[in-house]
Amino acid sequence: MEIPELVFQFFKLCKLTPIEIRKGIYQVHIDDQLAKELDGWRAKGGLLQFTFDKKLAETYGAELLSQGSYRLDSIVRLIRKQAILSCGYLPHDVFYEPEIQNKIMEKLRIQHPFTRWYILDHQLRYGPYLWFTVRFTYLTYEKREEIRKFLVDLVSGRVLNYEIPADLLKPGTCDSNLCYQRRLSYKQAYQRLQQLVIEELKYTDASWAIQANAKLEQERVQLEQFFRDSPNPEQLQRRLEELMNRAKPRVQIRPLRAALLYMPKLEYRVMRVDTEEKINRITYDPVSSQYEIS
Amino acid sequence: MLDPSQIIIPLLNPANHSLTENEEVFLDPIEFEHFSVEFSLSGLRSIIRELRKHNFDDLDWHRLAQAADCLSLTHGFSQLLCVEHLAQRWKQVGMIPYPHQIQTAEKVLKELRGQAILADEVGLGKTIEAGLILKEYMLRGLVKKALILTPASLCWQWYTELYEKFDIQAGIQRSEWDWEYADVLIASIDTAKRDPHASIIQKITYDMLIIDEAHKLKNSSTAAWKLVNSLHKKYCLMLTATPVQNNLKELYNLITLLKPGQLGSYRSFKQKFMQDLRTPKNPQELRKLLSGVLIRNRRSEGTVQFTKRNVHSIMVELSPQEKQLYDRISKLIKAASQQFQVNLLPLITLQREVCSSFYAASLTLEKMYHKYKADNDSYILQLLQEAANVRQNSKCDIVEKLVAEIQDRVIIFTEYKATQEYIRYRLQRAGYKTFAFDGSLSRGRKQWIRYLFQKEGGILVSTESGGEGLNFQFCNHVINYDLPWNPMRLEQRIGRVHRLGQTKDVYIYNLVTKDTIEEHIMFLLHEKINMFEMILGELDAILMHLKWDKSFESQLMNIFLKYDSKEQIQKELSKLGDQILRTRAEIKAQEWDIF
Numbered sequence: 001m002e003i004p005e006l007v008f009q010f011f012k013l014c015k016l017t018p019i020e021i022r023k024g025i026y027q028v029h030i031d032d033q034l035a036k037e038l039d040g041w042r043a044k045g046g047l048l049q050f051t052f053d054k055k056l057a058e059t060y061g062a063e064l065l066s067q068g069s070y071r072l073d074s075i076v077r078l079i080r081k082q083a084i085l086s087c088g089y090l091p092h093d094v095f096y097e098p099e100i101q102n103k104i105m106e107k108l109r110i111q112h113p114f115t116r117w118y119i120l121d122h123q124l125r126y127g128p129y130l131w132f133t134v135r136f137t138y139l140t141y142e143k144r145e146e147i148r149k150f151l152v153d154l155v156s157g158r159v160l161n162y163e164i165p166a167d168l169l170k171p172g173t174c175d176s177n178l179c180y181q182r183r184l185s186y187k188q189a190y191q192r193l194q195q196l197v198i199e200e201l202k203y204t205d206a207s208w209a210i211q212a213n214a215k216l217e218q219e220r221v222q223l224e225q226f227f228r229d230s231p232n233p234e235q236l237q238r239r240l241e242e243l244m245n246r247a248k249p250r251v252q253i254r255p256l257r258a259a260l261l262y263m264p265k266l267e268y269r270v271m272r273v274d275t276e277e278k279i280n281r282i283t284y285d286p287v288s289s290q291y292e293i294s
Numbered sequence: 295m296l297d298p299s300q301i302i303i304p305l306l307n308p309a310n311h312s313l314t315e316n317e318e319v320f321l322d323p324i325e326f327e328h329f330s331v332e333f334s335l336s337g338l339r340s341i342i343r344e345l346r347k348h349n350f351d352d353l354d355w356h357r358l359a360q361a362a363d364c365l366s367l368t369h370g371f372s373q374l375l376c377v378e379h380l381a382q383r384w385k386q387v388g389m390i391p392y393p394h395q396i397q398t399a400e401k402v403l404k405e406l407r408g409q410a411i412l413a414d415e416v417g418l419g420k421t422i423e424a425g426l427i428l429k430e431y432m433l434r435g436l437v438k439k440a441l442i443l444t445p446a447s448l449c450w451q452w453y454t455e456l457y458e459k460f461d462i463q464a465g466i467q468r469s470e471w472d473w474e475y476a477d478v479l480i481a482s483i484d485t486a487k488r489d490p491h492a493s494i495i496q497k498i499t500y501d502m503l504i505i506d507e508a509h510k511l512k513n514s515s516t517a518a519w520k521l522v523n524s525l526h527k528k529y530c531l532m533l534t535a536t537p538v539q540n541n542l543k544e545l546y547n548l549i550t551l552l553k554p555g556q557l558g559s560y561r562s563f564k565q566k567f568m569q570d571l572r573t574p575k576n577p578q579e580l581r582k583l584l585s586g587v588l589i590r591n592r593r594s595e596g597t598v599q600f601t602k603r604n605v606h607s608i609m610v611e612l613s614p615q616e617k618q619l620y621d622r623i624s625k626l627i628k629a630a631s632q633q634f635q636v637n638l639l640p641l642i643t644l645q646r647e648v649c650s651s652f653y654a655a656s657l658t659l660e661k662m663y664h665k666y667k668a669d670n671d672s673y674i675l676q677l678l679q680e681a682a683n684v685r686q687n688s689k690c691d692i693v694e695k696l697v698a699e700i701q702d703r704v705i706i707f708t709e710y711k712a713t714q715e716y717i718r719y720r721l722q723r724a725g726y727k728t729f730a731f732d733g734s735l736s737r738g739r740k741q742w743i744r745y746l747f748q749k750e751g752g753i754l755v756s757t758e759s760g761g762e763g764l765n766f767q768f769c770n771h772v773i774n775y776d777l778p779w780n781p782m783r784l785e786q787r788i789g790r791v792h793r794l795g796q797t798k799d800v801y802i803y804n805l806v807t808k809d810t811i812e813e814h815i816m817f818l819l820h821e822k823i824n825m826f827e828m829i830l831g832e833l834d835a836i837l838m839h840l841k842w843d844k845s846f847e848s849q850l851m852n853i854f855l856k857y858d859s860k861e862q863i864q865k866e867l868s869k870l871g872d873q874i875l876r877t878r879a880e881i882k883a884q885e886w887d888i889f
Contacts, residue, residue, distance in 0.1 A: 001361035068378030069378055069379065083352065084344050085350055087350040132341075137368075141408075144368065197331075206327070222555035251329060252320065252332045257356065
């Protein structure tokens with residue numbers, strides 16, 4: 001999301017409408033309560049004039065909203081306090097359902113060439129997912145951060161590591177009769193996420209940590225050598241702790257927020273005919289375009 | 295479908311305020327080959343708590359918060375975040391950081407990894423550099439708890455600088471409870487080193503420790519050095535303009551305090567880098583080692599362009615009545631010193647007061663009258679009566695004319711409160727708005743007066759103690775109504791306006807009464823040692839180097855009491871001036887070429 005989009009969306013959600021008083025310069029009246037949230041308890045409401053253009057800010061004295069500016073930082077800080085947990089669902093249109101059926105049948109025929117499949121009926125249902133927004137902080141002498149999103153299927157326990165179409169999500173939940181019952185506790189869901197992250201980190205590029213370790217080792221040797229000449233074990237211990245605290249490479253993982261999502265699943269009852277007849281269920285996930293036979 | 299009433303519009307929802315990342319708790323780290331992984335428990339707890347309460351926020355806010363999360367990420371130290379973050383504030387307070395300050399902050403972050411001695415020459419803005427570094431670490435979430443140890447007289451200045459220029463709301467330590475509660479705390483190092491304070495702060499882990507005037511830690515056997523050595527800190531900044539004052543051991547102690555082992559053991563340092571205590575060996579190698587912990591910016595490198603300082607000495611001719619009274623009081627002082635061989639200090643005070651105004655001198659004369667229980671026809675009483683009859687004040691007449699010409703904000707400095715009151719009375723009578731500034735005002739009151747003076751203009755009449763610790767870069771006219779005998783005090787007066795951040799040329803008007811001691815002092819300060827052209831802080835270094843057993847004021851008083859003729863006095867003052875100039879040259883010659 002671009003900065004102007006974020007700012008206008010923020011004001012929209014605060015039920016405020018900035019007015020463009022001059023090309024590129026906007027004005028909005030903020031009340032005392034919002035002013036206090038943005039600038040601390042002593043702040044008072046009033047007219048806020050802002051722009052996204054540095055030149056305009058200098059010319060007209062409007063507050064600049066750009067990456068790192070005080071005003072943008074205060075807005076971002078306030079936004080980030082919101083929505084620790086949300087709830088939504090992804091509505092699904094069965095308009096394309098015959099095409100999906102054909103696709104599935106095609107795949108099944110390829111995978112099981114000596115088996116015949118007959119679709120008996122189908123049903124649109126919704127599966128519960130926990131959608132985590134997680135911040136990865138790579139910490140050593142420096143600090144680097146990234147945001148990752150993980151979708152944990154609360155029925156199968158699978159962790160899906162892909163973007164979901166957030167703009168298509170609708171607020172609230174769908175009809176509870178159509179929802180699968182979750183089989184995982186929220187804690188278990190997080191544990192699945194942890195497992196996946198640990199697996200991923202095992203194979204991730206660790207050059208940043210190797211470099212930091214080399215510097216750290218140099219400092220450690222220097223310290224130990226110094227205290228060998230003038231022994232003071234307590235002092236050495238403390239200095240080593242300080243060094244580790246400052247420089248030891250570590251990855252900190254913080255879930256920042258989550259959303260309980262209900263994602264569509266098409267459930268087909270199919271008859272499988274090979275040596276014997278058997279009724280199976282095929283669950284198709286239109287978001288990941290994956291299916292599962294049970 | 296979920297009942298819409300269950301969806302909360304989260305903005306300003308008080309429940310959300312507890313979900314900040316203040317008290318981060320992590321699960322036990324999982325060790326990998328090259329790094330460890332820590333999962334935050336606090337973040338998860340917040341989510342689970344909300345899940346249990348079915349406390350769902352609006353999905354649009356969720357999408358917006360995700361975008362905000364991405365915007366708030368830190369990407370290495372490639373560029374300073376605080377410069378953009380504070381741009382608006384700096385515009386308001388009229389601050390523009392100098393390139394060398396930005397470069398220093400970047401170097402400390404990228405290369406020195408948060409452990410540095412900031413050893414810029416005086417007046418180049420070490421406090422600004424430290425503020426930039428502290429703010430940068432705070433913005434990046436790497437520093438939360440910071441301690442600033444400084445001489446007590448500078449606590450308030452640090453507080454103001456951090457708040458005004460860096461939007462850091464620090465606390466000033468006043469009781470032993472403050473240590474634990476304030477995130478950023480400013481404290482006197484002399485208080486900190488004493489118990490019970492020392493034992494409290496030794497238990498706290500600081501993300502950043504800043505020590506101002508760090509040259510006071512040059513001796514490793516002092517309580518201050520031991521305290522700093524025993525503190526738990528992640529990053530540490532030491533600020534000093536004189537990392538080496540006397541010998542190389544001081545430098546070794548300072549660096550070892552910051553980073554033990556950087557210069558090896560003292561024995562090896564001595565062998566490798568010391569020819570004798572004051573002469574370095576292998577300067578190139580030493581310089582390389584020092585560059586790993588120490589940054590020194592110099593004026594000669596063109597780091598800062600100060601605005602021009604224009605000094606005008608205005609000779610004030612006393613009226614015959616004033617001159618007569620001045621001579622009679624001076625005679626009394628001389629007689630008293632010869633007759634009683636008393637402590638010179640009260641006599642110095644009286645002599646200085648009589649140069650300032652008769653109102654100031656009258657108070658001391660009155661005290662003397664009561665103390666010595668003088669007769670009704672005594673000399674002191676006569677003097678008091680004469681002082682009461684003097685109707686003219688030639689200096690104040692000049693001040694009124696000067697102020698009318700300047701037509702801008704003016705600061706008038708005087709040494710005495712009685713003089714201050716008289717000046718204010720005269721100026722107010724002439725229709726000028728005046729503000730009084732003296733040592734008896736509380737800090738808050740001083741700030742308020744400073745604010746009014748900046749906003750509304752007018753004339754600030756200040757005693758020296760009133761101006762301490764406050765800067766007035768928004769004003770560029772200073773009148774020295776009387777001249778302090780100690781040049782350091784004169785420099786401090788001028789330093790209130792002529793410092794980093796001053797954008798206009800500064801005008802200094804020294805009022806000098808003809809044929810009085812003031813004329814001699816002006817001869818020494820202006821003509822002989824040219825102190826007004828000296829760089830900020832240079833005089834301080836010279837006076838420290840001189841190591842006189844008597845104060846500067848006493849040296850002057852001895853000359854004034856010993857000699858009568860103008861020529862003799864000037865000859866003696868010339869000698870004193872030569873001594874200062876010689877020392878200045880010596881210091882320059884000794885300038886350590888190792889930084």
